Amino acid sequence: MVILRQTPALLVSDRVRRRALVMGFPGLALALVLMGCSARTGPSWKVFPLSRRSPHDGLAVVSQPDGFGLHLFLETDTSDPERCEPRWFPDAARLFNGNGTAPFSAGLAPRDEFFAVVRRKEVRAALQNELKALCAQRAPQARWQWTDPPTQASEVIPVLLPAYEGEDLLTDPAEEQQREKALLGES
Incomplete structure (x- = not known):
């Protein structure tokens, strides 16, 4: 006493x-x-912007206990100058220290985790806000159009990159060596 x-x-x-x-x-x-011992053990489901290179190009989602989660990379499709819409990359980075003062990401998280995260209402709302702001920054004259993120592997559309042109390709090393010898006068 x-x-x-x-x-x-x-x-x-x-x-x-x-x-x-x-x-x-x-x-x-x-x-x-x-x-x-009565501390919460589940995920906090905290959602906040976490930029990569410019404002609004990343979103952090704490989906596991102890601050682990996903760092979603946000991109826009501005191939049509009249329209700006999200371009979905289901390969998110692993988020560390999401509940702390200096969150960071590294490596890749499983795609199934991405699909589970984007099904949540609060995550979709944050995605819409950040992507709309990113579109306004990158293509202010374009009309914003929301498209839903993929929620399963069969819905993922691979990003088609432009084909390489002939001048972009490397030459055959044997041919290059023959040209060097010809220029130097060696046979």
């Missing part, structure tokens, strides 16, 4: 204090340990 009265910093309820007095010091220690 003397210990409880001497330490006012311990904010112990009357009920816990009475039980501790009945059970003695071991009871008090057990009560304090159990009160400290």
Whole structure:
């Protein structure tokens, strides 16, 4: 009883204090340990902008306990100058320290995790806000058009990149060596 009265910093309820007095010091220690174990163990589902290179081009989603989650890379499709819409990349980076002061990402997260995250209403709302702002930044004259993200592997549309032109390709090393020898006068 003397210990409880001497330490006012311990904010112990009357009920816990009475039980501790009945059970003695071991009871008090057990009560304090159990009160400290009541922390939430599930994910916080915190969603916040986390830029990569420019504002609005990344979104962090804390989908696991201890601040782990996904760092979604946001891109826009401005191939049509009249329209700006999202370009979906289901290969998100792994988010670390999402509940801390300096979140960062590295590596890749499984695609199934991306699909599960984009099914959540609050994540979609944040995606719409960030992508709309990204479109306004990249193509202010274009009309914003929302397209839903893929929620399963069969809905993923691979991004078609422009084909390489002949001048972009490397020459055959053997041919290049023959040209060098011809220029230097070696046979």
